């Protein structure tokens with residue numbers, strides 16, 4: 001953690017800068033509030049009095065404010081005669097961590113001193129851990145454990161050491177003497193508790209509240225030591241609350257305002273240090289504001305003085321768009337509306353307690369959450385939302401929150417529809433067991449009601465429902481009371497989700513694409529939040545998918561690369577070179593989480609360092625295991641979207657696609673085996689993929705990086721009718737026949753094609769025509785034909801004698817002995833003014849395909865190619881006279897890897913990255 005001093009040597013400058021940024025909206029918000037107050041005839045008058053003070057009196061000593069000004073009649077002054085109010089007040093609250101050590105208390109003093117506001121009211125918690133120490137004293141005394149005496153000494157010691165470090169001279173002496181007096185009172189009280197073996201709430205509150213009394217005094221003395229007048233306020237004299245049941249109190253604002261006014265009459269001050277957490281009842285019995293009490297104190301006091309701002313100092317930079325432990329890309333929100341803040345806090349985000357927001361919200365007083373350890377961070381301002389005209393979805397959803405350890409209860413049956421009182425009976429039973437209903441959903445058919453309760457309460461709820469509905473269940477009017485365990489809630493929060501179409505569609509789309517099943521949904525008419533219930537194990541992934549989808553963070557895609565051969569390694573290098581650009585310009589974060597070859601694999605939890613993937617695969621690899629590889633990718637909850645990229649030519653790898661897609665893992669490949677394999681398997685794969693939100697892209701299987709599959713899809717999807725697809729589909733064979741012109745032998749040219757990376761791992765796949773036949777099959781099936789590879793007649797260019805070679809290398813070695821055959825076939829064509837070209841045809845009209853070596857006249861487009869060019873002509877209903885032609889290099893490492901890469905980016909774009 002950065003210390004305050006290290007974070008900013010000039011906190012005052014940061015403050016001034018902050019003021020410059022904030023002063024306009026803040027004042028504007030307050031004057032808006034005043035206008036509204038005036039129009040509603042509410043307690044505007046006292047504020048008016050202050051705001052109308054002559055300029056020279058503003059910032060003057062408080063006694064100038066103590067007499068009602070001539071401009072205001074006595075009736076107008078109401079109760080608030082002495083209490084100065086309005087936007088000269090800046091309220092700060094410093095929690096226990098901020099007050100943890102003498103150095104930190106000094107930092108707090110410095111921050112207060114540098115706040116240029118005319119009046120400052122600072123609410124402090126006890127020094128960190130002191131509240132727990134105080135409760136411990138009470139518990140020990142009540143348990144008749146006399147070690148409370150030693151524990152009380154420790155409390156004294158802690159404060160004494162801090163005070164000695166922080167204060168000196170008269171101030172130190174006064175503080176210690178007050179503490180001595182307090183400690184002897186506490187001793188007496190704890191002794192009484194010890195004897196009684198019992199403690200009342202007010203006794204306990206009295207004891208515990210001393211932590212705040214001491215921290216407030218210490219800070220007050222520390223500020224005074226710097227020469228600035230400062231008073232401290234025991235808020236038990238001022239804040240009056242009514243207990244309203246277990247662990248809840250309601251402030252009595254009118255009474256508190258009167259008491260505050262009296263306090264000011266006695267102690268006018270410009271800088272006041274007030275105790276957080278503690279208050280009194282009407283009968284002046286000490287009490288506390290319960291959980292998050294100091295924040296509440298600051299909010300109540302802020303509303304009493306109509307502060308221009310309440311700043312809550314803590315140890316985080318502000319409110320995050322999602323729990324940063326689950327979404328590392330979560331961002332600090334610069335603003336939140338009051339409603340958004342309380343929605344977030346309800347859903348367990350580390351924001352203010354909703355009751356803290358209510359007092360300040362009434363007067364449109366902004367609350368700013370800031371980090372005392374990073375004062376250069378502007379923090380999060382919670383205020384009435386400034387209207388934003390952009391209308392973008394991103395701004396509609398401000399943040400996401402989750403609640404775990406829930407169970408869903410589903411009450412179902414035909415006897416519920418149209419029967420008044422069913423909901424009452426269900427929730428009456430839930431109330432009877434004291435369970436907390438977190439969310440409710442009922443379809444309008446009324447056949448089922450489902451609701452979420454904490455997992456630990458569900459068995460009682462289920463039992464109570466079975467008892468309550470025993471009769472209805474046995475008569476069949478209710479079919480079941482079902483409990484679904486291990487659920488979580490994901491909530492999207494944002495004020496402007498209201499009336500913005502597309503928000504829920506985008507949310508559900510993001511969840512669907514991450515293969516996450518939604519069990520129940522709720523959205524109130526306020527539309528401040530959309531709540532979905534899902535399996536707890538999916539929750540982090542869902543959160544991350546939704547978060548990135550609303551552009552709150554990057555679209556993160558976990559990538560697994562199978563087969564780091566020629567294409568695989570070229571792709572890895574392209575990914576390495578382009579990763580930063582994609583992150584920066586396109587908001588896409590591609591993480592290679594693993595690389596597997598046929599023997600070894602390397603797995604990473606955060607992403608492989610692509611500058612050294614080869615070394616890692618050699619030195620830190622483990623034995624290859626494809627199931628483990630896929631599991632590694634899918635079990636990483638930090639990456640909602642995952643894709644396996646198959647860069648092998650292996651049939652067995654291709655046979656896994658179905659399972660992977662089923663698990664929600666997207667698949668991208670240049671491997672032709674799945675799409676040209678057995679028809680029934682292919683159809684099963686495509687059916688599954690079409691029915692799911694999981695993508696399967698394979699552009700590079702035909703024409704490498706050329707847009708062949710996408711062109712065909714475009715024609716089909718726009719309603720064109722494919723008649724015939726004809727072309728040169730093999731980069732290898734194109735290269736061979738483009739270059740076999742009598743100057744080199746046939747086997748030399750084949751070796752060149754292999755060397756250039758155009759051939760399949762075994763070049764016989766190309767020379768046999770099988771590779772072209774596979775491409776013909778892929779396009780034929782894409783066009784709707786149900787053909788098997790064996791349905792395609794193929795003219796093989798592999799001599800009979802070489803078909804049985806045990807390897808591609810052996811074939812290459814023996815090939816030269818057949819060169820003479822090729823020389824004569826080429827010569828024959830040349831004499832006729834023709835060239836040899838190896839072509840594939842998809843004859844859609846006649847439902848067949850064909851692969852053959854043909855002769856073309858020298859002026860035919862197929863004769864004009866060079867290098868590894870493919871040329872593919874689509875003859876369709878719309879492109880009948882002149883076919884649509886795609887031409888260009890159709891093989892080679894760079895273009896093929898780029899084709900695969902662009903499929904990955906297409907996937908990212910489908911998943912929500914900007915296109």
Ligand SMILES: NC(=O)C1=CN([C@@H]2O[C@H](COP(=O)(O)OP(=O)(O)OC[C@H]3O[C@@H](n4cnc5c(N)ncnc54)[C@H](O)[C@@H]3O)[C@@H](O)[C@H]2O)C=CC1
Pocket residue numbers: 562563564565566567568596597598599647648649650652653670671672700701704731757758759760761890891892893896
């Ligand atoms: N070379 C080209 O121009 C084009 C190639 N393709 C296709 O790209 C794919 C890859 O081709 P190349 O990189 O040239 O082949 P390659 O032989 O250089 O690389 C394949 C890699 O996959 C690995 N491998 C094989 N079986 C495996 C398994 N079961 N598990 C894990 N790894 C395994 C091999 O060890 C090798 O590292 C092939 O399907 C090919 O048809 C597609 C279009 C163009």
Ligand SMILES: N[C@@H](CC=O)C(=O)O
Pocket residue numbers: 700701702703704729730731732733758759760766771890891892
């Ligand atoms: N070996 C193939 C590579 C592309 O699929 C070819 O030569 O076309």
Ligand code: NA
Pocket residue numbers: 699700701702703704705706707708709899
């Ligand atoms: Na292609």
